[in-house]
Amino acid sequence: MVPRYARPEMTAIWSAENRFRIWFEIEAHATDALAELGTVPKSAAKALWDWWATNPAIDVAAIDAIEAVTKHDVIAFLTWVAENVGDEARFMHQGMTSSDVLDTCLAVQLAQAADILLADLDALLEAIKRRAYEHKLTPTIGRSHGIHAEPVTFGLKLAEAYAEFSRCKLRLQAARAEIATCAISGAVGTFANIDPRVEAHVAAKLGLAIEPVSTQVIPRDRHAMFFAVLGVIASSIERLSVEVRHLQRTEVLEAEEYFSPGQKGSSAMPHKRNPILTENLTGLARVVRSAVTPAMENVALWHERDISHSSVERFIGPDATITLDFALGRLTGVVDKLLVYPERMQKNLDRMGGLVHSQRVLLALTQAGASREESYVLVQRNAMKVWESDGQLSLLELLKGDADVTAKLSADELTALFDLGYHLKHVDTIFDRVFGAA
DSSP states (O other): OOGGGOOHHHHHHTSHHHHHHHHHHHHHHHHHHHHHTTSSOHHHHHHHHHHHHTOOOOOHHHHHHHHHHHSOHHHHHHHHHHHHHOGGGGGTTTTOOHHHHHHHHHHHHHHHHHHHHHHHHHHHHHHHHHHHHHTTTOEEEEEETTEEEEEEEHHHHHHHHHHHHHHHHHHHHHHHHHHOEEOOOOGGGOOTTSOHHHHHHHHHHHTOEEOSSOSSSOOTHHHHHHHHHHHHHHHHHHHHHHHHHHHHSTTTOSEEOOOOTTOOSOSSOTTOOOOHHHHHHHHHHHHHHTTHHHHHHTTOOSTTOOSHHHHHHHHHHHHHHHHHHHHHHHHHHHHHHOEEOHHHHHHHHHTTTTGGGHHHHHHHHHHTTOOHHHHHHHHHHHHHHHHHTTTOSOHHHHHHTOHHHHTTSOHHHHHHTTOGGGGGTTHHHHHHHHHOOO
């Protein structure tokens, strides 16, 4: 975790204090269930909770000192609790194994992280929707292969992003449900020394589902799916960021990141206003996606368990969620303050002498009786003249001067084909599909 790209709420989830608190809750709830089943005395569970109620702080340094000797983090934690609670602590962890604690804790942490990320997505969606409606009918050029294609609106560009991040939200909700799984099944997952009802009790207390069959560890296909979804969200962040970066290029300059008073764009060139936020988001997206392959490789463990996944998850759990949380917050700020230039959009639309209307002329010629092949030749031979003039010539005027074209279409009919509004007639329909009918 790099502090520069971290926010406190998400970072706190991965703190040692939070981890140890979750460990204690797992152990204490399990002891409660064991007491109800008569396996351990009820006084043991009460002793744990009484101590916890009067213990405001986790002594991370003390636990670390014990682990330096034991070389085992869960044993170190249990030893520290026992030193504080006293004799009743001997009933803690009855029939459990370390993975019961570690895997259930990780499930809680990932669910907590998912809740923050879902709130982040809600904030981003709200910002995108607001800006989409603001520019619902702001015409701009649509590009394919980076080349002018046909008119769209800037609102449609944002509506597309809204739909994509809405899908991201649905995927993350599903991934959260899949990862929020509890396993308290003992060594190799057979419940030989602990009743399955203990697992059900702990799961209910922590808001988790039970793992139907664990092999001492929760199957890592669940985790692989979770991190894969984070990777997809990161890619969606990059997609919108790249769009902003392209639109901010000097030759385009249809939109740009907000440039605050006193901000400097370059140490050497005072004129520079660079898309540093969206460039940063492109890089952060790569970091989040870098967690996906290791998560996939964690699925295949030896027999009922090994710990080859453990060190990986200690990295990717915090790094991927903290980075994605920061990235979603940053993108929301970019969208919220994005500077949009409708006049420049119109200027770019008009730059190539009406070439953006070529398809409509092509279709009109076919409706007027020309074959598609003949129509294409008639339009293209005039369009190429405009292209080669760098937009100095007018496609409409060239078509009006082409006898083969005017034999099929009158000057008035040709002029009508260059109406920009024609391309925007279904914007309402698309918005209704994306945002819902009013």
